[in-house]
Amino acid sequence: MSSDQKTFFIETFGCQMNFHDSEKVIGTLISQGYRRVESEEDADLIFYNTCSIRDKAEQKVFHRLADYKRLQQQGKRFAVIGCVAQQEGEKIFERAPHVSLVAGSASYRHLPEMLVQIESGARATGLDDRQTDETFETAFTARSNPHRGYITIIEGCDKFCAYCVVPYTRGKERSRSSESVLAEARQMVDSGYTDIQLLGQNVNSYRDPLGKKSFAELLAAVGELAGIRRVRFTTSHPRHFTRDIVEAIDAVSTLCDHVHLPVQSGSSRVLAAMNREYTREQYMERIEWLRSTRNREISLTTDIIVGFPGETEAEFEQTMSLMREVGYDGAFTFKYSPRPNTPAISLADSIPEDEKTRRLHLLNQQQQEIQRARYARHMGQVIEVMVEGYNDPRGQVIARTSQNKTFNFIVPAGVARPQVGSYVSARVTRTFPNSLAGEMVVPIEG
Numbered sequence: 288m289s290s291d292q293k294t295f296f297i298e299t300f301g302c303q304m305n306f307h308d309s310e311k312v313i314g315t316l317i318s319q320g321y322r323r324v325e326s327e328e329d330a331d332l333i334f335y336n337t338c339s340i341r342d343k344a345e346q347k348v349f350h351r352l353a354d355y356k357r358l359q360q361q362g363k364r365f366a367v368i369g370c371v372a373q374q375e376g377e378k379i380f381e382r383a384p385h386v387s388l389v390a391g392s393a394s395y396r397h398l399p400e401m402l403v404q405i406e407s408g409a410r411a412t413g414l415d416d417r418q419t420d421e422t423f424e425t426a427f428t429a430r431s432n433p434h435r436g437y438i439t440i441i442e443g444c445d446k447f448c449a450y451c452v453v454p455y456t457r458g459k460e461r462s463r464s465s466e467s468v469l470a471e472a473r474q475m476v477d478s479g480y481t482d483i484q485l486l487g488q489n490v491n492s493y494r495d496p497l498g499k500k501s502f503a504e505l506l507a508a509v510g511e512l513a514g515i516r517r518v519r520f521t522t523s524h525p526r527h528f529t530r531d532i533v534e535a536i537d538a539v540s541t542l543c544d545h546v547h548l549p550v551q552s553g554s555s556r557v558l559a560a561m562n563r564e565y566t567r568e569q570y571m572e573r574i575e576w577l578r579s580t581r582n583r584e585i586s587l588t589t590d591i592i593v594g595f596p597g598e599t600e601a602e603f604e605q606t607m608s609l610m611r612e613v614g615y616d617g618a619f620t621f622k623y624s625p626r627p628n629t630p631a632i633s634l635a636d637s638i639p640e641d642e643k644t645r646r647l648h649l650l651n652q653q654q655q656e657i658q659r660a661r662y663a664r665h666m667g668q669v670i671e672v673m674v675e676g677y678n679d680p681r682g683q684v685i686a687r688t689s690q691n692k693t694f695n696f697i698v699p700a701g702v703a704r705p706q707v708g709s710y711v712s713a714r715v716t717r718t719f720p721n722s723l724a725g726e727m728v729v730p731i732e733g
């Protein structure tokens with residue numbers, strides 16, 4: 288490799304969408320003649336893929352860019368992409384004049400042109416594409432895991448939940464054709480992938496532009512590809528979570544028995560204020576569908592926000608009770624944080640920070656106990672897992688169940704350690720609130 292080859296470094300924050308976007312950005316850069324390096328010091332071009340979902344993400348980005356300034360003297364260029372880039376736009380150039388490129392995710396398909404522009408010493412922006420119907424499809428995705436991979440099936444979001452920046456940062460909803468998704472999935476399976484995760488901010492709002500497949504049909508079709516072992520999808524919105532999705536999971540054994548269905552609040556009043564477009568009862572109806580499968584026990588996880596403006600103690604208690612009623616296997620819990628451009632930012636009755644902290648703590652404590660009991664139900668079971676890695680100090684293999692639970696197990700003496708990416712069975716001998724532990728079951732030969 289010639290030493291004058293252009294190099295880049297990339298750092299990624301945020302959700303799986305962002306990580307997968309980075310895999311596509313990396314592939315695009317490599318196809319444009321760049322070589323990836325592992326440190327800022329070694330790179331000509333530094334990419335920073337940002338997230339603005341919560342907290343003071345903007346400030347963190349500006350602090351980091353200030354740190355980067357010292358590298359500018361060495362002739363390096365800087366690119367800020369992702370949700371903070373879209374949100375702050377040209378303000379980034381004002382506050383960090385050493386930045387050359389600012390682009391939101393809806394503009395990544397123009398990256399090759401933008402790269403040419405910045406190489407010529409000019410600045411480039413990709414901020415005006417949020418109304419596009421185009422998705423970022425590239426043949427150059429540089430997937431980092433050779434066994435489990437993501438496929439974006441829908442970009443953007445049209446839901447406008449009152450607290451959420453995503454519709455403003457990722458633009459309007461646009462789906463890829465089911466043919467293109469299936470072609471990518473097939474290609475992945477052919478090159479050894481057995482675990483595919485379909486991605487979208489709102490994955491079940493998927494609408495095939497050619498009208499060929501519903502979301503449930505696409506899911507089933509990916510699950511039926513020869514060679515596939517596991518198919519997951521995230522994130523689902525309860526409003527569009529239809530019964531045919533549950534039926535597909537029940538019918539197609541490769542579709543994982545896990546659904547992440549963010550509820551956000553257990554109070555219908557708060558849900559309406561959040562503009563979630565469902566009530567507690569409608570949410571619980573979907574939970575009933577998920578529980579009434581014939582062949583599978585579907586594991587449920589969720590996202591919750593505490594301290595949305597005006598949330599009363601009684602409304603918070605409704606969230607607590609909903610969590611007990613559902614019995615989630617996992618919950619991502621957040622204190623409400625006001626985000627720029629969102630409708631909720633102008634709502635009165637903000638909840639004091641220490642009250643949000645108190646509610647979050649109660650929620651987490653309760654969820655820990657729910658999970659302890661939920662995980663304990665696996666005691667003694669033999670479960671198929673996909674091997675992800677090893678914990679050598681503990682002599683354990685790290686693996687994942689179809690229900691997305693971490694399962695650490697030991698291998699009996701004299702038996703070869705299973706390879707990363709392989710599927711084996713293990714028996715549960717201990718359970719914890721966040722993981723299972725046990726011993727590999729060695730298949731009887733012959």
Ligand code: 5AD
Binds near residue numbers: 591622
């Ligand atoms: N404040 C707190 N949590 C938020 N989330 C999204 N926006 C906010 C916000 N402004 C949470 C939601 C969502 C998850 C990805 O992040 O629970 O489902």
Ligand code: SF4
Binds near residue numbers: 369
């Ligand atoms: Fe963060 Fe949302 Fe953007 Fe993902 S889409 S990076 S969670 S703000």
